Amino acid sequence: MSSLRFKYEDLKRFCLDAFERFGFTKDESAIITDVLLLSDLYGIDSHGTQRLVRYHKGLKSGLIKADAKPETVFETPISEVIDAKEGMGQIVSYNAMKKAIQKAKEHGVGMITVKNSNHYGIAGYYAKMACDEGLIGISVTNTEAIMVPTFARKAMLGSNPIAVAMPADPYPFFFDASTSVVTRGKLELYKKLGKEMPDCWGIDKSGKVNTSAPEVLDCIASHQGGGILPLGGAYEKTGGHKGYGYGMLAEIFSSILSQGLTSDKTYVGGKALICHGFFAINPNLFGDPEAIKAHFSEFLQDLRNAPKAEGCDRIYTHGEKEIIAMNERLKNGIDININTVKEMKNCAIDVGLDIGEYLGQDAANA
Amino acid sequence: MSSLRFKYEDLKRFCLDAFERFGFTKDESAIITDVLLLSDLYGIDSHGTQRLVRYHKGLKSGLIKADAKPETVFETPISEVIDAKEGMGQIVSYNAMKKAIQKAKEHGVGMITVKNSNHYGIAGYYAKMACDEGLIGISVTNTEAIMVPTFARKAMLGSNPIAVAMPADPYPFFFDASTSVVTRGKLELYKKLGKEMPDCWGIDKSGKVNTSAPEVLDCIASHQGGGILPLGGAYEKTGGHKGYGYGMLAEIFSSILSQGLTSDKTYVGGKALICHGFFAINPNLFGDPEAIKAHFSEFLQDLRNAPKAEGCDRIYTHGEKEIIAMNERLKNGIDININTVKEMKNCAIDVGLDIGEYLGQDAANA
Numbered sequence: 001m002s003s004l005r006f007k008y009e010d011l012k013r014f015c016l017d018a019f020e021r022f023g024f025t026k027d028e029s030a031i032i033t034d035v036l037l038l039s040d041l042y043g044i045d046s047h048g049t050q051r052l053v054r055y056h057k058g059l060k061s062g063l064i065k066a067d068a069k070p071e072t073v074f075e076t077p078i079s080e081v082i083d084a085k086e087g088m089g090q091i092v093s094y095n096a097m098k099k100a101i102q103k104a105k106e107h108g109v110g111m112i113t114v115k116n117s118n119h120y121g122i123a124g125y126y127a128k129m130a131c132d133e134g135l136i137g138i139s140v141t142n143t144e145a146i147m148v149p150t151f152a153r154k155a156m157l158g159s160n161p162i163a164v165a166m167p168a169d170p171y172p173f174f175f176d177a178s179t180s181v182v183t184r185g186k187l188e189l190y191k192k193l194g195k196e197m198p199d200c201w202g203i204d205k206s207g208k209v210n211t212s213a214p215e216v217l218d219c220i221a222s223h224q225g226g227g228i229l230p231l232g233g234a235y236e237k238t239g240g241h242k243g244y245g246y247g248m249l250a251e252i253f254s255s256i257l258s259q260g261l262t263s264d265k266t267y268v269g270g271k272a273l274i275c276h277g278f279f280a281i282n283p284n285l286f287g288d289p290e291a292i293k294a295h296f297s298e299f300l301q302d303l304r305n306a307p308k309a310e311g312c313d314r315i316y317t318h319g320e321k322e323i324i325a326m327n328e329r330l331k332n333g334i335d336i337n338i339n340t341v342k343e344m345k346n347c348a349i350d351v352g353l354d355i356g357e358y359l360g361q362d363a364a365n366a
Numbered sequence: 367m368s369s370l371r372f373k374y375e376d377l378k379r380f381c382l383d384a385f386e387r388f389g390f391t392k393d394e395s396a397i398i399t400d401v402l403l404l405s406d407l408y409g410i411d412s413h414g415t416q417r418l419v420r421y422h423k424g425l426k427s428g429l430i431k432a433d434a435k436p437e438t439v440f441e442t443p444i445s446e447v448i449d450a451k452e453g454m455g456q457i458v459s460y461n462a463m464k465k466a467i468q469k470a471k472e473h474g475v476g477m478i479t480v481k482n483s484n485h486y487g488i489a490g491y492y493a494k495m496a497c498d499e500g501l502i503g504i505s506v507t508n509t510e511a512i513m514v515p516t517f518a519r520k521a522m523l524g525s526n527p528i529a530v531a532m533p534a535d536p537y538p539f540f541f542d543a544s545t546s547v548v549t550r551g552k553l554e555l556y557k558k559l560g561k562e563m564p565d566c567w568g569i570d571k572s573g574k575v576n577t578s579a580p581e582v583l584d585c586i587a588s589h590q591g592g593g594i595l596p597l598g599g600a601y602e603k604t605g606g607h608k609g610y611g612y613g614m615l616a617e618i619f620s621s622i623l624s625q626g627l628t629s630d631k632t633y634v635g636g637k638a639l640i641c642h643g644f645f646a647i648n649p650n651l652f653g654d655p656e657a658i659k660a661h662f663s664e665f666l667q668d669l670r671n672a673p674k675a676e677g678c679d680r681i682y683t684h685g686e687k688e689i690i691a692m693n694e695r696l697k698n699g700i701d702i703n704i705n706t707v708k709e710m711k712n713c714a715i716d717v718g719l720d721i722g723e724y725l726g727q728d729a730a731n732a
Contacts (some may be wrong), residue, residue, distance in 0.1 A: 078444075078474055079651035108444055109475055113652060136618070149669055151678040156669055164615055166622075173618070175611040181604065200566075200604055207675020225673060231605045232597050238547065238566055239597045239609075245541040245684050246612065249530055251665070252502070252539070256532075257652040262665045285445035286479060286623040299617070299628045303515055303522055307591060309573020312517040318611050 004341050004366065005333040006359050011049055012037055014348075014358035018052060021351035022059050023066035028091050035090045035121040038128075040334045043325035044176075046185035047122045049336060053343040055088070055119075056350070063270050064088055064118045070095070078103050080112045081258050086271065089120030093139075097126040097278045101133050104280035113253070114276040115260025119143075123163035124176030124322075130280040131165035131172045134289060138279040139163045140250040142263040144272070146220055147180040148227040150234075150241045153207030155220065155227035158263035158274075159183045160250035165319070167283075169297040174319025179247040180228045184220065187213045187228070200233030200240075202226070209234050253277035341366040370707050370732065371699040372725050377415055378403055380714075380724035384418060387717035388425050389432035390454070398456045401487040404494075406700045409691035410542075412551035413488045415702060419709040421454070421485075422716070429636050430454055430484045436461070444469050446478045447624050452637065455486030463492040463505070463644045470501050470646035479619070480642040481626025485509075489529035490542030490688075496646040497531035497538045500655060504645035505529045506616040508629040510638070512586055513546040514593045516600075516607045519573030521586065521593035524629035524640070525549045526616035531685070533649075535663040540685025545613040546594045550586065553579045553594070566599030566606075568592070575600050619643035707732040 012033055019029035032055075040048030058064035068087025072080055080099060084092040096112045103110030120126075123139045130137025143158030163176035181201055190197050190213035199209050202216035205225030210216050219226025230243025255262045260275035267273075283289040300317045308315060336344075341359075345366050348355040356364030378399055385395035398421075406414030424430035434453025438446055446465060450458040462478045469476030486492075489505045496503025509524030529542035547567055556563050556579035565575050568582035571591030576582050585592025596609025621628045626641035633639075649655040666683045674681060702710075707725075711732050714721040722730030 074653045076474060076651055081652050108442060109477075111475070111647070111651060148675075149672065149681055151675055151681045152669075152672045153675045154673045156672050164611075164618075166618060173614065175614065177605075177608045177611060179608075181598070198604055200599075203675070207673075207678065231608050232547070233566075233604075238564055238599075239543075241682075241684070242543045242545075242597050243605075245530075245543060248539065248541065248684060252530070252532060252662070256658065256662045256665065257649070259653060259658060259661050262668070264665075264668060281477070283623065285442055285477060286447050287440045287625060292622065292625060295625050296618070296622045299622065299630075302628070302630060303518075306515065306518045306522050307520045307573075309514075309517055309519045309569065312573065315515055315517045316607075318607070318614060 002338045003335040004338060004359075004362050005335050006363070007333050008037065008041065008330055010359055011040070011334060014344075014353075014355065015049065015052060017353055017358070018056075018348065018351065021353060022056055024088070028088070031094045032088065032090045035094070035125045038125055039122045041326040041329050042122070042124075042322040043329070044122055046183065049334075049344070050340040051119070051121070053340070053347050056347050058118065061270070063272070078107045078109050078111060082112065082114045084114050084117035086116055086118065086273070089118040089274075089276070092117055093120040093126055093276055093278065094129070096276070097129045097137070097139070097280070100278045100280040101130050101135060104130070104135050104282045105133070108282045108285045110280045112278045113258035114278070115255070115258035116273050117276055118272045118274065120276055122176060123161040124165065124174055126278055127163040127165035127176065128172070128174060131167055131174070134167055134283070136281040136283060137165045138281075139277065140253050141276040142251055142254045142266065142274050144267040145263040146184055146228050147230055147244075147247055148203055148207070149244045150230065150236065153203065153205060153225045156264045157244070157247040157251060158266070159228070160247040160263065162246060162250050166296065167293050168300050169293065171323045172319055173296070173300065173317065174322055179231055179243055179250055181231045181233065181243065182228060184217070184228065187217050191217060200229060200238060202228055203234060253279070338366060368704045369701040370704060370725075370728050371701050372729070373699050374403065374407065374696055376725055377406070377700060380710075380719075380721065381415065381418060383719060383724070384714065384717065387719060388422055394454070394457050397460045398454065401456045401460070401491045404491055405488045407692040407695050408488070408490075408688040409695070410488055412549065415700075415710070416706040417485070417487070419706070419713050422713050424484065427636070429638070444473045444475050444477060448478065448480045450480050450483035452482055452484065452639070455484040455640075455642070458483055459486040459492055459642055459644065460495070462642070463495045463503070463646070466644045466646040467496050467499050467501060470496070470648045471499070474648045474651045476646045478644045479624035480644070481621070481624035482639050483642055484638045484640065486642055488542060489527040490531065490540055492644055493529040493531035493542065494538070494540060497533055497540070500533055500649070502647040502649060503531045504647075505643065506619050507642040508617055508620045508632065508640050510633040510640075511629045512550055512594050513596055513610075513613055514569055514573070515610045516596065516602065519569065519571060519591045522630045523610070523613040523617060524632070525594070526613040526629065528612060528616050532662065533659050534666050535659065537689045538685055539662070539666065539683065540688055545597055545609055545616055547597045547599065547609065548594060550583070550594065553583050557583060566595060566604060568594055569600060619645070704732060
């Protein structure tokens with residue numbers, strides 16, 4: 001899998017202009033670009049620039065509506081339910097978390113659910129928004145059903161990530177993980193590499209554990225049963241029912257509390273109509289925020305300082321790897337798969353942009 | 367492992383009188399008894415009546431203070447931090463969740479953290495309290511450190527359960543699970559049975575995966591390294607860093623937001639000094655509670671109705687197994703291990719009760 005390396009600033013300039021050409025305002029384009037590029041910087045390649053082409057397709061086909069006007073369908077001083085009206089996930093989500101932050105600053109807590117939305121990028125982006133304001137941020141979403149509940153053989157839940165961020169020194173706690181043991185992107189990677197999957201990742205259409213990435217991916221695509229397992233695998237013995245439970249929590253705090261579509265009913269006829277949840281909690285509800293932050297930072301440092309397992313030289317706290325990746329990528333650039341670059345080039349042509357002006361001759365020749 | 371079977375009502379009468387003899391008021395004794403016996407009814411034997419003797423020992427030695435007067439150290443209309451003053455975990459926790467429920471009924475949400483407490487029984491009891499009042503209930507606790515973070519070889523986090531309950535028909539959603547892949551009780555069971563553990567359960571003092579229950583239990587007891595793995599096991603590939611992350615969430619919403627002791631610093635010199643978190647969310651923050659409940663109930667039914675894996679005849683939603691166990695045990699009685707009955711008998715003698723009057727001659731002769 002060859003790739004080209006680009007500077008963060010160059011990718012940003014390209015995305016900003018591309019999303020404007022896709023039909024968004026300058027401000028909206030800046031929001032979407034920031035969500036995508038944080039993902040690239042954090043090393044979560046599956047949710048970064050490589051998604052641009054997929055969003056473009058969705059917008060062109062009308063499955064995602066660039067001009068959607070999300071509506072508040074219910075509101076209290078500390079909560080809100082928003083109908084995204086099939087708009088771009090990043091925009092309704094950014095605005096929802098902004099509102100949750102505002103409520104948490106005024107009243108201690110802000111809890112907002114969203115329905116009828118589209119893919120919103122990395123869940124952690126929105127949790128980080130609250131964290132950057134000194135709050136605890138939580139973001140969840142449901143997705144297309146890919147996760148098979150314990151003892152079932154049909155995917156009923158999405159990858160259903162839960163993200164939580166909280167201020168700490170020298171860097172915040174940032175936890176962003178699917179409640180399925182892995183996401184589809186990991187299976188695609190294993191397929192490309194021809195590697196056998198661990199036996200806690202997937203099951204086939206009969207509900208039996210299957211370690212072949214191509215076979216499980218075929219199952220997902222055919223909607224005839226099979227899919228990815230919850231965190232904890234196929235058995236209660238290994239805790240699969242717990243991962244299934246965490247998936248349910250993501251569902252409760254997105255589709256249930258917005259009365260939107262549950263994962264199993266999304267993406268019918270191509271329309272996502274997925275749901276999100278955004279929660280901001282002010283630590284001043286529990287005392288002096290600086291004292292709480294210091295207490296938390298000390299614990300995180302104790303974790304990093306704990307004795308290492310043989311053969312391991314480092315214990316990470318959540319969010320640390322993302323900071324390391326970001327520093328490295330800001331300095332050395334971001335690698336984009338050559339096939340993705342080709343798609344981006346064609347997409348640029350489609351909207352009248354010359355990708356070479358942004359990303360150089362190698363990209364133009366891709 | 368032979369056992370004796372008792373009626374729920376008889377065990378209840380015994381516990382009520384025993385806890386009064388241990389130094390609690392009638393009302394307090396009723397709270398503790400209800401927490402223990404719900405655990406027995408729900409089939410979570412490790413946290414039921416068999417704990418009575420351990421509580422008695424803690425009370426006798428002064429490590430748990432029956433006459434503690436918990437103090438509010440911080441409060442807002444929607445939040446509170448309580449210092450349990452080393453009192454009985456069940457009592458401070460029951461009162462904390464009562465208060466959270468009251469706040470949620472008045473203001474939409476109630477969030478209460480507790481520090482300097484003791485073992486509180488099953489986390490789910492308190493989540494269920496809120497659920498019984500039509501609210502979403504969440505309960506978390508930290509515990510003695512038994513869980514080893516990814517890439518470490520020393521236990522730094524507790525079993526750190528997260529419990530969430532939410533109203534639904536025909537029975538509520540009730541999720542109560544340790545964020546460690548299993549709890550110590552499961553290792554003790556495997557030791558008794560002489561069974562080899564799955565390779566995602568434990569590591570030894572060098573940080574290597576170990577499938578011997580006696581060896582990992584020895585590691586835990588010796589505090590020389592080793593312990594139980596997070597949900598997801600020892601590797602990032604199998605999602606161990608996610609279980610470690612959920613353990614962190616339990617820590618944040620108990621010890622961090624109460625500024626109490628983190629798991630790694632609890633149980634020094636025998637004193638637990640652990641922390642809990644209790645959260646009640648009123649679904650009326652998001653619309654009509656009955657409509658939300660109906661929407662949720664439909665999804666739960668869809669999950670139960672989904673196609674089953676080959677060899678499986680039923681898909682459970684969380685809390686269903688507990689209802690099945692409760693119905694069975696209310697009808698047929700509750701089995702208590704014979705060694706536990708012996709301990710209970712001696713404990714009864716110690717406080718001047720005749721166990722035979724409550725649980726019959728077999729118990730008196732145990």
